[in-house]
Amino acid sequence: MSERNPRDPNDPVLPAVDEVREVELRGLEAGLGETFEVPIGPIHPALKEPIRLTFRVRGERIVGVDIRTGFAHRGIEFMGMRQGRNLIQVLYLAERICGICSVSHPIAFTQAVERAAGIEVPPRAQYIRVIISELERIHSHLLWAGVAAHELGFDTLLHLTWRVREKVLDILEELSGNRIDYAIPIFGGVRRDITPEQYPKVWEAIRYYRGLQEQLLDAFLNDPTVEARTRGVGILEPKEAEELCAVGPTARASGLRKDVRQDRPYLAYPDFEVRAITPADYGLTPLGDVYDKIVVRLLEVGQSLDIIEKALENMPEGEITSFPKIPALLAHLKKAEGEGLGWHEAPRGEVIHYVRLVSGDESLLVWKVKAPTYSNLMSWYPMFEDQEIADIPIIAACIDPCICCMDRVYVVRDGKEETWTKEKLLQLSWEKTRRMRR
Amino acid sequence: MSGWVALGQAAVALVAGGVVGLFFRGLDRKIAARMQARIGPPLRQPFLDLGKLLVKETVIPKTAVAWVFSAMPFVAVIASFTALLYLPLGPFGPILEGHGDAILVLYLLAVPALAMALGGFASGSPLGVVGAQRELVMLVSYEFPLAVVLVAVAWRLTTLGLAPAFSLGVMAQHPLWTMVGPLGIIGLTILLVSLLVVTPAELAKIPFDIPEAETEIAGGLFVEYSGTYLALFYLADAVRTVVMAGLVVALFFPYGIAQPLGLGGAAAAAVDLLFWLAKVLVVMVVAVTTVRVGMARLKVDQIARGFWWRITALALSGLLLLALDKVVTG
Numbered sequence: 214m215s216e217r218n219p220r221d222p223n224d225p226v227l228p229a230v231d232e233v234r235e236v237e238l239r240g241l242e243a244g245l246g247e248t249f250e251v252p253i254g255p256i257h258p259a260l261k262e263p264i265r266l267t268f269r270v271r272g273e274r275i276v277g278v279d280i281r282t283g284f285a286h287r288g289i290e291f292m293g294m295r296q297g298r299n300l301i302q303v304l305y306l307a308e309r310i311c312g313i314c315s316v317s318h319p320i321a322f323t324q325a326v327e328r329a330a331g332i333e334v335p336p337r338a339q340y341i342r343v344i345i346s347e348l349e350r351i352h353s354h355l356l357w358a359g360v361a362a363h364e365l366g367f368d369t370l371l372h373l374t375w376r377v378r379e380k381v382l383d384i385l386e387e388l389s390g391n392r393i394d395y396a397i398p399i400f401g402g403v404r405r406d407i408t409p410e411q412y413p414k415v416w417e418a419i420r421y422y423r424g425l426q427e428q429l430l431d432a433f434l435n436d437p438t439v440e441a442r443t444r445g446v447g448i449l450e451p452k453e454a455e456e457l458c459a460v461g462p463t464a465r466a467s468g469l470r471k472d473v474r475q476d477r478p479y480l481a482y483p484d485f486e487v488r489a490i491t492p493a494d495y496g497l498t499p500l501g502d503v504y505d506k507i508v509v510r511l512l513e514v515g516q517s518l519d520i521i522e523k524a525l526e527n528m529p530e531g532e533i534t535s536f537p538k539i540p541a542l543l544a545h546l547k548k549a550e551g552e553g554l555g556w557h558e559a560p561r562g563e564v565i566h567y568v569r570l571v572s573g574d575e576s577l578l579v580w581k582v583k584a585p586t587y588s589n590l591m592s593w594y595p596m597f598e599d600q601e602i603a604d605i606p607i608i609a610a611c612i613d614p615c616i617c618c619m620d621r622v623y624v625v626r627d628g629k630e631e632t633w634t635k636e637k638l639l640q641l642s643w644e645k646t647r648r649m650r651r
Numbered sequence: 652m653s654g655w656v657a658l659g660q661a662a663v664a665l666v667a668g669g670v671v672g673l674f675f676r677g678l679d680r681k682i683a684a685r686m687q688a689r690i691g692p693p694l695r696q697p698f699l700d701l702g703k704l705l706v707k708e709t710v711i712p713k714t715a716v717a718w719v720f721s722a723m724p725f726v727a728v729i730a731s732f733t734a735l736l737y738l739p740l741g742p743f744g745p746i747l748e749g750h751g752d753a754i755l756v757l758y759l760l761a762v763p764a765l766a767m768a769l770g771g772f773a774s775g776s777p778l779g780v781v782g783a784q785r786e787l788v789m790l791v792s793y794e795f796p797l798a799v800v801l802v803a804v805a806w807r808l809t810t811l812g813l814a815p816a817f818s819l820g821v822m823a824q825h826p827l828w829t830m831v832g833p834l835g836i837i838g839l840t841i842l843l844v845s846l847l848v849v850t851p852a853e854l855a856k857i858p859f860d861i862p863e864a865e866t867e868i869a870g871g872l873f874v875e876y877s878g879t880y881l882a883l884f885y886l887a888d889a890v891r892t893v894v895m896a897g898l899v900v901a902l903f904f905p906y907g908i909a910q911p912l913g914l915g916g917a918a919a920a921a922v923d924l925l926f927w928l929a930k931v932l933v934v935m936v937v938a939v940t941t942v943r944v945g946m947a948r949l950k951v952d953q954i955a956r957g958f959w960w961r962i963t964a965l966a967l968s969g970l971l972l973l974a975l976d977k978v979v980t981g
Contacts, residue, residue, distance in 0.1 A: 251777045251868075259866040272784070273951055364866050366857050366948025372687040438858060438947035602781055603950040606866045 248276055251602060255284045259364060259606035262616035266593075266609065273601045280593060283623020285616055290580050299575040300326060300400065300546050301539065307566070308394050310582060311618040313356060316342075316349045317559030318582070318618075319398045321566040324479060324555030326400050329570045330546055332536070336529040338402035339481040344415075344524050345388065345397045346557065347517040351422065352381045353560035354510040354517075357613045358433060361507065364606035365442050370432060377425060384418045387411060400542060402534025415525060419518050426515055433507050443503035447596040447608035450501055457591040461562020462513065463612045465491050466506040468499030473558040484527065485520050503611045510613075513560075547575045561585035561613045578649070584618035660746050661736055668735040672889030673697040675932060679892075679940050686944045697889065701882050709878030714775030723770035724876070724883035730762035731887040731894065738897045739823035741927025742907060742920045752817040753801050757794075760853060760894065763887050764790050767862065771872035782871020785951050786855070786862035792958035793852040793859075799966035800842045800849070804902055807831065807973050819898075823905040831973070832980045838972030843903050845966040850895050850938040852958070854888070857943035861951050896934040904930050 248271045255263035263284035269277035289310055293303040307322040308315055320342055327334060334342075355378040362370035382392045388407060389395035397403050407415075433439060449459065454467040464471045472489035474482045490512045492498070492505040499505055536542035550572035556565050562585030569579035589612040596608050624631045677694040684691025711717055736747045737756045764786055771783030804827060805817045813825055827839055852859040863871045873881060908926050909919035949957070 249777060249780075251781060258869050270781075273781070362947070366860065366864070366866065367946065368857075369687045369944045370947075372689055376688055436947070438949065441949060441953055442947050601950060601952070603861065603864070603867050603948075 253605055253609075259609060260616075261360070262614070264614070264616045266605070268597070268602070268605065270602055273603065275597055275600050275602065275605075278594065278597045280590065281623070282590070282616070282620055284620070286620040286622050287617060288622075290582055293580045294577050296574075296576050298577075299543060300577065301543065303577060303580070304399065305396075307582075308396060311559075311584065311615050312393055313353050313615065314349065314559040314561065314564065314584075314618070315394045316346050316397060317557050317564050318566070318584075319396075320346055320480070321555040321557040321559075321564050322568070322582075323398045323400050324557070325553040325566040325568045326546070326555070326570070327553070328555065329551045329553030329568055330400070330549030331551075332401045332545070334402055334480070335532045335535055336481065337406075337531045338533045340524050340528050341403045341405075341407055341533065342398055343481045343485075344407070344521055345385070345395055345403075347520045347524075348381055348385055348388075349395075350517045350560045351514050352378055352385065353613075354514050355381070357510060357560075357610075358429075358507065361503075361607060361610055362433075362439075364610045365439060367436075367439065370436075370439075373432070374429075377422075377429070380418050380421050384415055387414055399534065400546065401536040402532070404534075406533045407528070412525060415521070419522055422514065422518055426511075426518075429514070430511055433511060434504075439507075440504065442604075443507065443607065445500070445502050445504075446600060446604050447503045447611055448501050449592050449596050451499070453595045454501065454592060457595070458588050459562075459592045459612075460588045461558070461560070461585050461613075462506055462509045463562065463589045463592055465489055466499065466509045467501035468493065473556050473563045477556065479556065481524070485523055487516070487520065490516055503607055506611045543575060546570070548572055552579075559585050561615060562588060582618075584615060586612065586615045587619035589614070590619065657746060664735060664740065664746055665732050668732065668890050668893060669886060671928065672886070672891075672893045673701060675892060675935055676889045678932065679935060682936060682940050683944050686941070697885075701885055704877075704882035704885060705879055707878040709880055710875070712775050712875050715875060716773040716775070719769055719773035720875075721880070723766040723773070724880040724887075727763040727766040727770075727887040728883045728890075730759050730766065731890040734759035734894045735890060735897075737819060738894055739820055739901045739905065740897070740924070742909070742923035744820040744823070745818075748818065748820050752815065753805065753819050753822070754817055756819065756894075756898065757798060757801060760797075760891065760898075761790060761794060763891060764853075764855075767872045767884065770876065771862070771874075774872075774875035776875050778868040778871055778874045781868050782862045782864070782874070785864075786872060788951050788955055789852060789855070789859065789862060792955045793849045793962075796845050796958060796962045796966040797849045797853070799963070799970055800846045800902070803838075803842055803966070803970040803973050806970075807835070807977065810977050819901050823901045826903070826905050828903075832976050834972050834979060835976030838969045838976060839903070841965055841969035841972065843899075845962055845969060846899055846902070847934075847938045848962055848965075850899065850934075851942050852954070853895050854892055854939060856939050858946040858949045859954055860943075860948060861954065864948060867948075892935060892939065893931060896931040896938070899934045899938070900927065900930045904934075 248269050251268045251270050252265065253268060254260050254265040265281040265284065267279040267281070268275050289306050293306050304319060304322065307318045310318045355374055359371040359374035359378070362368070362374065385395060386392050388411060389397050389405060397405060449463065449467045451467045451469055454464045454469055459467070460471065468491050470489040470491060472487060474487040475489045478487070490509055492500070492508045494512060495508050497505065497508060536545065549570045552567070552569040554565065554567050556563060564585055565583040567579065567581040568577055571578050592612060593608070596611070597605070600608060674694065674697070676697040677692070680696065681691045681694060711720060734756055737745050737759070739745050768783040768786040768790070771779040771786065804822060807827055808821065808825060811830055813821055815821060828836060831839065851857070855862050863873060868874070873884060876884060907923040909923045912922065914922055
């Protein structure tokens with residue numbers, strides 16, 4: 214029998230915890246009993262990706278939480294900005310920022326580059342991008358619903374939801390050749406057309422999900438145990454959601470009608486008049502709890518079906534790309550100069566890509582990615598406040614976190630953590646700008 | 652009966668109990684998988700799991716109280732197997748008949764839970780401590796309704812002049828269903844329902860699996876257990892499932908089919924034993940498998956409130972109806 218000590222202070226894996234944000238306790242429970250720390254992560258069955266949440270608990274009740282990121286930073290932006298890498302190569306990297314939103318990042322990225330380089334996208338290509346991204350939303354929301362059920366210990370719902378999800382993956386494979394990482398958008402258009410033979414298959418999938426929608430809503434929203442575990446749990450007040458800049462279903466569940474497709478329509482989205490969905494559309498008063506987040510995501514599956522239906526009906530004819538020849542595209546991009554911003558409503562919320570191109574260089578000068586989880590992470594603090602240990606997994610899961618997509622560098626020097634203040638970050642950014650101007 | 656014969660019987664019962672427990676665990680997993688539209692593991696998977704755990708390294712954390720941590724798996728497995736010896740096994744009465752009664756079985760069922768809680772506290776892991784706290788809250792929640800059910804059945808048997816009423820053997824030989832009036836039958840049904848609700852809690856299965864709660868506290872009580880020790884807990888859990896289901900069968904469904912079929916001798920014993928196993932399996936599937944497939948995990952406060960108020964009230968109303976039945980039928 215061997216021995217090990219998981220809490221050895223010299224253990225190099227984890228930096229020591231020094232501060233834990235204390236939250237105010239309501240009523241009698243304040244001042245009762247001793248508190249102790251429960252570490253969740255970086256490796257934990259409830260988390261699908263590495264992040265560390267350190268909870269200070271009194272009995273089963275959470276009195277404080279400290280969130281540490283930085284375990285899965287992959288430096289994709291840095292890799293993309295390396296000299297000698299052309300934009301099409303970077304597109305592959307953008308596709309791999311997130312495995313689940315694997316068309317959202319390329320859509321935002323191509324838009325940014327197209328704006329910077331002044332490239333037009335043919336209408337048919339815009340429609341195809343919309344169709345693929347809405348199909349992706351269906352698959353992502355069903356995936357999330359299954360994960361949420363698993364976090365609640367309801368594995369049957371997980372297995373059944375994921376079985377239903379296979380259909381949309383089949384369609385995506387039919388349309389793009391891949392179950393994930395569809396490689397559909399390219400600068401100036403899309404890489405594959407939707408052929409006439411493929412239409413009936415997509416229609417069939419739409420009918421399949423339409424038929425299942427009631428059943429799906431019923432299985433999640435009318436189950437007494439699911440309701441007992443999610444009603445009133447992890448509440449994010451509308452005011453907090455607004456102040457913490459929550460995006461996507463996390464914000465919409467709190468009643469904010471916030472959706473990039475509605476607020477700043479792009480691609481073909483103006484044609485569909487997307488309206489942000491809140492629990493009010495299901496006849497509920499938005500409370501901002503986990504239950505509401507399930508409602509919003511399930512309703513968005515229906516909304517995506519509507520959009521795909523409309524897109525298939527009104528699909529314009531014509532070219533699918535304005536640059537059929539790749540060398541011509543590369544030559545155009547090499548000459549381009551300027552900056553561009555691209556945005557997209559990913560299944561998890563707003564994703565933003567910023568690029569800056571310089572003439573005569575086929576590489577990117579600057580590439581900045583903001584994944585939705587980056588905006589939603591802070592809303593964990595009010596959500597965890599005064600909840601129970603048992604609620605941790607579902608609250609952590611309810612923003613549909615994508616840790617790798619949002620992860621940032623975390624500096625630990627000589628065993629000490631460094632706190633980067635706003636002033637210091639500004640200083641660094643000025644220095645970098647000065648370096649680049651030279 | 653000489654001591655040696657009893658010892659031999661006990662040895663056979665213990666080995667068979669372990670094998671049946673693991674086999675039923677395999678069936679449970681297979682049936683659950685089919686309900687979830689999965690294929691599921693092969694039926695021998697629990698044996699493979701146990702074998703693999705036995706050859707794996709057993710780690711004792713430095714922060715653990717080593718002797719408590721190491722002793723508790725043995726306590727759990729011994730208590731579970733001992734409870735098996737007090738259980739009427741189909742055509743055979745309890746092997747240790749006369750050396751203890753239903754109250755002892757209650758305690759023997761509580762001992763593994765206590766052992767797991769102590770092991771969790773001794774593991775030195777915060778997750779283990781949370782799991783242990785939850786296990787203790789669960790214990791004080793479900794033990795009372797469980798005791799009420801046993802006491803109600805035993806008391807009614809006493810009023811009918813059957814003694815010793817607290818012996819599981821006597822309970823199994825005299826099923827109450829045919830000896831009480833309509834009120835009593837309603838009361839017994841209510842008691843049966845309460846016992847079926849207590850069963851998954853006693854075995855810490857979903858929706859009551861909070862002491863382990865994989866996605867919440869990463870296995871809770873067992874988070875630091877590995878290798879042989881984990882294998883012992885696994886075995887104890889499998890045997891406890893049989894004991895708990897066997898208890899339901901002994902209290903409420905002790906009927907055999909050999910007599911109505913007109914069989915005798917060894918054939919009767921074999922048929923009744925198989926029938927008993929089938930009854931245990933049915934109780935397990937109804938009370939454990941279907942419930943754990945069809946529900947989400949509850950929270951500790953929800954469970955405690957549910958048991959203290961609803962299930963206790965249910966069990967007490969069953970007891971009351973049995974008492975009324977006594978008054979009515981005399």
